[in-house]
Amino acid sequence: MNCDCHMHMVLDGIDWRAAIARHSQKPNEAFIHKALEEYRRNGITYLRDGGDRWGVGAKARELAPQYGITYRTPLAPLCQKGHYGGFIGENYVNLKEYARLVADIRQRGGDFIKIMISGLMDFDRFGVLTEEGLPEAQIKELIHIAHEEGFSVMAHANGARTVEAAARWGVDSVEHGAYLDEAAMQTMAQMGTVWVPTVSTIGNLLGKGRFREEAVAAILDSALQNISDFAAMGGLLAPGTDAGAWAVPHGSMTEFLWMEKALGKDAESILSRGAKIIQKKF
Numbered sequence: 001m002n003c004d005c006h007m008h009m010v011l012d013g014i015d016w017r018a019a020i021a022r023h024s025q026k027p028n029e030a031f032i033h034k035a036l037e038e039y040r041r042n043g044i045t046y047l048r049d050g051g052d053r054w055g056v057g058a059k060a061r062e063l064a065p066q067y068g069i070t071y072r073t074p075l076a077p078l079c080q081k082g083h084y085g086g087f088i089g090e091n092y093v094n095l096k097e098y099a100r101l102v103a104d105i106r107q108r109g110g111d112f113i114k115i116m117i118s119g120l121m122d123f124d125r126f127g128v129l130t131e132e133g134l135p136e137a138q139i140k141e142l143i144h145i146a147h148e149e150g151f152s153v154m155a156h157a158n159g160a161r162t163v164e165a166a167a168r169w170g171v172d173s174v175e176h177g178a179y180l181d182e183a184a185m186q187t188m189a190q191m192g193t194v195w196v197p198t199v200s201t202i203g204n205l206l207g208k209g210r211f212r213e214e215a216v217a218a219i220l221d222s223a224l225q226n227i228s229d230f231a232a233m234g235g236l237l238a239p240g241t242d243a244g245a246w247a248v249p250h251g252s253m254t255e256f257l258w259m260e261k262a263l264g265k266d267a268e269s270i271l272s273r274g275a276k277i278i279q280k281k282f
């Protein structure tokens with residue numbers, strides 16, 4: 001597979017605070033060159049960044065052609081103030097402010113809009129998210145406003161109801177997508193939503209002792225089962241490592257191994273179908 005549809009140049013897979021500090025004055029070009037070289041060495045020719053507010057993804061996009069890489073960035077991810085994502089994104093307090101940020105991203109040359117609409121998995125407790133997702137009416141408006149501006153929309157979303165709502169209102173890709181159920185997956189499959197499960201952020205925790213091992217193993221099992229079920233429904237899946245997240249280094253190829261575990265020998269052909277759509281829309 002020659003693309004990574006979800007990564008964060010600003011992060012380093014080790015320590016997010018130190019990683020962000022590295023770029024706080026201006027994007028650290030030496031770091032970016034090194035990461036791009038890793039991707040090139042692994043045969044990657046397309047990267048889609050999850051965004052950051054320090055201009056690191058934008059700088060990477062500028063440097064990427066030297067490495068034969070097409071690089072897409074939303075500039076900063078947009079998040080509702082007080083909810084998950086504020087550490088890396090730009091905050092809005094209401095839809096009017098969100099619309100202004102979307103217009104601003106248009107003007108500053110963002111390639112797409114990234115929205116944060118749910119919390120994270122609690123890796124110590126199977127089935128638990130760090131917070132509830134945003135209300136469906138709001139999710140609908142976030143997607144609608146971005147589409148009206150001509151952008152495709154990437155959504156950080158976990159939890160069946162949040163993901164189902166985003167899919168119903170036409171989100172272009174769902175990132176992570178923990179704890180999906182049949183109804184959520186059916187809606188995604190019907191709407192042609194591309195799911196980027198970023199299994200590496202879970203699987204790469206195994207044996208590290210950072211979180212409760214039984215919880216990590218249960219979360220991983222449920223993700224792999226859902227991926228396999230979703231593929232069986234004809235759903236679209238694309239590879240994204242979430243490189244930069246803890247234990248996921250830039251240029252890491254672990255995502256393909258996890259996806260092969262879920263999809264068997266068809267992994268390559270299934271993923272390339274979804275990846276093609278990501279590269280067309282984003």
Ligand SMILES: [Zn+2]
Pocket residue numbers: 006007008050242
């Ligand atoms: Zn991410």
